[in-house]
Amino acid sequence: MQPSKLLKPGLYSEGSSDREGATVRLKGGRCRCGYVFFPMQTYGCERCGSHGDALTSCELPANGTLLAEATVHLHADKNRPAPFTIVKVALDDGPVIRTLLADDSAPVAPGQRVTGRLAAVGQSESGETVLDLRFSIAS
Amino acid sequence: MTRSLNELRPVYAVGIGWHRYQNPSETPYVELGLTAIRAALADARIEWPAVESSYVATALLGMASGRPMLRHLGATGAPLMHVENASASGSTAFRHACIEVASGISDVALAVGVDKRNPVRRSDTGIGHLAEDAIVPFTHFALLTNEYSVRHNASAEDIARVAVKNHRNGAKNPNAQRQQERTLDEVLGGKRVSGSLTALQCTPIGEGAAAVIVASEDGIRRLGIDAGRAIRTTASVGRSERVYPPGAGFDAALTKETADLALAQAKLAPKDLDIIELHDAFTVEELLYIESIGLCPEGRGVRMLKEGALDIGGQCAINPSGGLIAMGHPIGPTGIGQIGEIVMQLRGEAGPRQHGGARTGLAHMVGVGAVCYVHILQK
Ligand SMILES: [Zn+2]
Numbered sequence: 001m002q003p004s005k006l007l008k009p010g011l012y013s014e015g016s017s018d019r020e021g022a023t024v025r026l027k028g029g030r031c032r033c034g035y036v037f038f039p040m041q042t043y044g045c046e047r048c049g050s051h052g053d054a055l056t057s058c059e060l061p062a063n064g065t066l067l068a069e070a071t072v073h074l075h076a077d078k079n080r081p082a083p084f085t086i087v088k089v090a091l092d093d094g095p096v097i098r099t100l101l102a103d104d105s106a107p108v109a110p111g112q113r114v115t116g117r118l119a120a121v122g123q124s125e126s127g128e129t130v131l132d133l134r135f136s137i138a139s
Numbered sequence: 140m141t142r143s144l145n146e147l148r149p150v151y152a153v154g155i156g157w158h159r160y161q162n163p164s165e166t167p168y169v170e171l172g173l174t175a176i177r178a179a180l181a182d183a184r185i186e187w188p189a190v191e192s193s194y195v196a197t198a199l200l201g202m203a204s205g206r207p208m209l210r211h212l213g214a215t216g217a218p219l220m221h222v223e224n225a226s227a228s229g230s231t232a233f234r235h236a237c238i239e240v241a242s243g244i245s246d247v248a249l250a251v252g253v254d255k256r257n258p259v260r261r262s263d264t265g266i267g268h269l270a271e272d273a274i275v276p277f278t279h280f281a282l283l284t285n286e287y288s289v290r291h292n293a294s295a296e297d298i299a300r301v302a303v304k305n306h307r308n309g310a311k312n313p314n315a316q317r318q319q320e321r322t323l324d325e326v327l328g329g330k331r332v333s334g335s336l337t338a339l340q341c342t343p344i345g346e347g348a349a350a351v352i353v354a355s356e357d358g359i360r361r362l363g364i365d366a367g368r369a370i371r372t373t374a375s376v377g378r379s380e381r382v383y384p385p386g387a388g389f390d391a392a393l394t395k396e397t398a399d400l401a402l403a404q405a406k407l408a409p410k411d412l413d414i415i416e417l418h419d420a421f422t423v424e425e426l427l428y429i430e431s432i433g434l435c436p437e438g439r440g441v442r443m444l445k446e447g448a449l450d451i452g453g454q455c456a457i458n459p460s461g462g463l464i465a466m467g468h469p470i471g472p473t474g475i476g477q478i479g480e481i482v483m484q485l486r487g488e489a490g491p492r493q494h495g496g497a498r499t500g501l502a503h504m505v506g507v508g509a510v511c512y513v514h515i516l517q518k
Binding site for chain 2: 008010011035039041043046047067068069070071072073074075076077080084086088090094095096097098099100109110111133
């Protein structure tokens with residue numbers, strides 16, 4: 001297998017693989033007050049203001065329900081050529097995240113179950129395949 | 140014990156002025172700002188030395204842009220401060236000018252907004268993100284458009300009608316950046332930007348200036364200002380985003396709590412409003428916010444729009460200026476320009492876009508962050 005690396009290892013790690021590919025675990029956080037957030041940070045809890053030991057890391061499976069999608073037709077940044085599709089996903093653990101739909105995904109609609117997986121998005125200078133999180137319809 | 144604005148001494152908008160909102164040009168910001176301030180002084184029929192304090196709203200001009208502009212009015216030594224609060228910069232400047240006069244610290248204060256379309260620069264928080272670089276404002280609102288459409292069974296055409304109305308209003312406003320009526324086909328057929336949003340459903344990039352002078356009753360008497368053209372600010376509320384239930388749209392939730400507080404402060408109900416100027420940078424926002432303000436139940440905005448209830452001459456004229464979609468959104472000036480429009484309407488001086496019998500107006504802005512500001516003005 002070709003060597004690979006994650007584009008944003010601070011935000012997610014590789015989970016178990018199924019026949020659709022590698023699943024993803026998001027690096028979230030949980031406050032003593034019960035608030036679950038993404039990504040993990042130690043500055044302080046947005047709900048109650050606690051910081052330090054009150055905030056602990058937790059893994060959030062990249063499974064959730066689609067709240068909205070939008071295909072971007074125009075985008076000024078040349079590093080991200082349009083079109084691409086942004087999805088807003090309510091994770092099963094609570095946090096709402098916004099990220100990219102997989103290029104090869106079937107069209108999605110609000111209410112559908114979606115899953116995040118690792119997808120090859122390019123090559124590093126040392127020849128590794130670069131993997132990033134992309135959502136698609138849950139199998 | 141704390142007090143709200145309308146429990147302090149009364150404060151009135153007495154002078155309004157603009158430099159037309161326009162496409163980015165070579166015109167220096169100093170000229171944009173001075174044009175608006177001199178128009179506001181002329182409207183109030185007062186001279187610059189009467190202004191005791193200035194609040195300069197700007198998001199994109201960089202540090203200390205106010206004094207190089209204001210000095211050309213004659214350097215009086217009066218205090219000035221800069222206000223940056225994203226899209227709500229102008230609304231925030233107006234609030235603090237009102238507070239200064241209502242508190243008794245000054246009798247006459249200026250809120251002026253001026254901006255050129257320079258690049259937006261935001262500092263890194265140190266917290267990573269998945270793909271926020273790919274989610275510019277029009278995509279944030281394209282996502283909300285998708286949610287609204289599905290939740291309330293509203294078609295792309297239904298939502299685009301907001302733009303048809305606001306371009307029609309803007310066509311009658313000499314200070315608007317876009318002054319052309321557009322058909323539904325033109326709006327829908329334009330360049331696709333993100334999701335179902337087309338270019339004519341999005342605020343244009345532009346520049347301009349707006350100014351409002353506020354005064355106390357003492358100031359009005361002392362300077363011989365026409366009290367019959369003075370419009371009182373009866374509520375001022377600023378809020379910032381809290382943690383809402385997962386999936387709740389923060390723009391709408393924040394608007395609701397801010398508008399509720401402002402209506403309570405002025406002892407008014409939503410049905411009492413004749414005019415609303417609100418943050419319609421993207422069409423769906425107008426529907427979300429009239430529902431948040433309480434003009435109609437959630438999901439009923441499209442019906443009001445189709446019935447003409449939101450037109451000039453309808454039940455409540457929404458964005459008679461043309462709103463951010465047609466009048467434009469040069470950032471710093473926008474919230475101050477909204478106040479100017481409401482003042483013009485309440486005085487009965489809005490000419491071809493006059494909403495008959497207007498006595499009560501509400502101005503609403505959200506700013507990325509998110510913050511929300513609501514003011515109510517009454518005749
Ligand atoms: Zn907490």
